[in-house]
Amino acid sequence: MAYQDDRGRWFEGQGLWQHVPASDWQDWTWQLKNRITTLDQLEKLMVLTPEERRGVAFAGQKLALAITPYFFNLIDRADPQCPIRKQMIPREAEMIVSAEERLDSLGEDEHSPVPGLVHRYPDRVLFLVTDRCAAYCRYCTRSRLVSNAQDYNFHPEYEQGLRYIESHPEVRDVLLSGGDPLLLSDRKLEHLLSRLRAIPHVEFIRIGSRIPVFLPQRITPELCEIFRKYGPIWMSIHVNHPKEATAELRDACERLSFAGVPLGNQSVLLQGVNDDPEIMKALVHRLLRMRVRPYYLYQMDLITGGSHFKVDVRKGLEIIRALRGHTTGYAVPQYVIDAPGGGGKVPMNPEYVETMGEDAVVFRNYEGRRFEYPLKSTPVETATENLPEHAVSAVPRDTPSVLKD
Numbered sequence: 001m002a003y004q005d006d007r008g009r010w011f012e013g014q015g016l017w018q019h020v021p022a023s024d025w026q027d028w029t030w031q032l033k034n035r036i037t038t039l040d041q042l043e044k045l046m047v048l049t050p051e052e053r054r055g056v057a058f059a060g061q062k063l064a065l066a067i068t069p070y071f072f073n074l075i076d077r078a079d080p081q082c083p084i085r086k087q088m089i090p091r092e093a094e095m096i097v098s099a100e101e102r103l104d105s106l107g108e109d110e111h112s113p114v115p116g117l118v119h120r121y122p123d124r125v126l127f128l129v130t131d132r133c134a135a136y137c138r139y140c141t142r143s144r145l146v147s148n149a150q151d152y153n154f155h156p157e158y159e160q161g162l163r164y165i166e167s168h169p170e171v172r173d174v175l176l177s178g179g180d181p182l183l184l185s186d187r188k189l190e191h192l193l194s195r196l197r198a199i200p201h202v203e204f205i206r207i208g209s210r211i212p213v214f215l216p217q218r219i220t221p222e223l224c225e226i227f228r229k230y231g232p233i234w235m236s237i238h239v240n241h242p243k244e245a246t247a248e249l250r251d252a253c254e255r256l257s258f259a260g261v262p263l264g265n266q267s268v269l270l271q272g273v274n275d276d277p278e279i280m281k282a283l284v285h286r287l288l289r290m291r292v293r294p295y296y297l298y299q300m301d302l303i304t305g306g307s308h309f310k311v312d313v314r315k316g317l318e319i320i321r322a323l324r325g326h327t328t329g330y331a332v333p334q335y336v337i338d339a340p341g342g343g344g345k346v347p348m349n350p351e352y353v354e355t356m357g358e359d360a361v362v363f364r365n366y367e368g369r370r371f372e373y374p375l376k377s378t379p380v381e382t383a384t385e386n387l388p389e390h391a392v393s394a395v396p397r398d399t400p401s402v403l404k405d
């Protein structure tokens with residue numbers, strides 16, 4: 001499954017929607033209104049495999065089908081193995097539920113002091129502000145509530161959530177997610193961000209969103225102005241495969257960056273999509289070119305009907321080993337498993353240490369060569385009188401000012 005990175009080329013254009021005026025195409029509300037959501041619409045655009053046809057028929061009871069025209073263009077309609085197709089088009093395998101899978105695999109509902117707010121870690125909360133997304137990933141970790149296909153009837157409680165954060169001074173970090181927070185109107189988003197910014201103990205605000213990937217048209221100058229005004233707002237986008245790194249995504253990331261939004265990426269390791277060191281390397285290189293720092297690589301959560309996407313953890317470790325040292329350190333994400341049942345994210349790292357003794361640690365580098373780092377110091381001679389004078393009486397010429405809150 002070697003991936004040939006088409007260096008320097010970025011997909012752009014209207015593809016199947018050439019007949020649509022560019023002004024409509026660029027309008028995010030047009031993209032939302034014209035999403036592909038039914039079997040009929042899908043079959044007019046492409047030939048489905050029998051597995052996909054049965055999957056689409058079942059999707060309505062699990063997680064709705066929705067694909068923006070912009071993102072649909074990235075599907076290779078001639079290839080059932082297309083990595084974009086696998087992420088977006090339901091397959092029959094979604095109906096197979098394994099014993100270890102759970103609707104709420106991360107135990108989020110048990111850690112919710114108010115509906116839609118998950119307080120798992122000491123200093124930060126996850127604030128689910130909507131149950132809707134621009135398009136639905138078939139491996140969604142919150143398919144229990146997102147799109148409401150399972151009648152979960154999730155209603156975000158903004159006021160309750162904000163009051164909880166206001167009355168918990170230990171919460172210094174708020175992560176807006178859902179659903180996709182960028183589907184909210186500018187007005188609602190501004191309301192939320194201004195309320196959060198007004199809370200003195202909230203130091204860090206971030207948004208988890210796949211909108212730049214599904215709907216880059218949503219990243220308007222007006223939206224960027226809101227981020228600038230209430231910034232710093234950090235953002236984690238979600239790109240899984242280098243094919244998703246289009247000219248449109250690159251431009252949207254640029255608009256966000258120029259508005260002062262630091263960008264990270266979260267990928268999910270998915271069978272037949274990105275479980276390959278070459279694909280992952282092409283992806284992280286493309287991300288850096290778009291000013292996006294790879295942040296997490298997730299082992300897939302044990303959600304119901306997700307086993308056809310599951311990748312062996314050893315493969316994940318092999319991917320990290322293939323990146324670390326072989327390419328830019330900024331390009332290497334942290335591989336994590338979000339502990340089933342609700343233990344939080346735990347790093348999975350390849351083993352470089354061979355022995356950790358009293359006297360030395362012995363380890364291998366990225367090439368497999370062995371090294372030793374002594375833990376004890378063995379003085380040879382004491383010769384301070386031989387040191388140059390400035391090294392002994394070093395007084396800083398300028399006293400740096402200390403950042404005060």
Ligand SMILES: *Cc1c(COP(=O)(O)O)cnc(C)c1O
Pocket residue numbers: 118119120121124125126175345
């Ligand atoms: C992922 C997550 C966070 C954020 O974790 P970081 O490691 O700080 O990115 C916070 N709360 C919950 C419930 C999460 O799942």
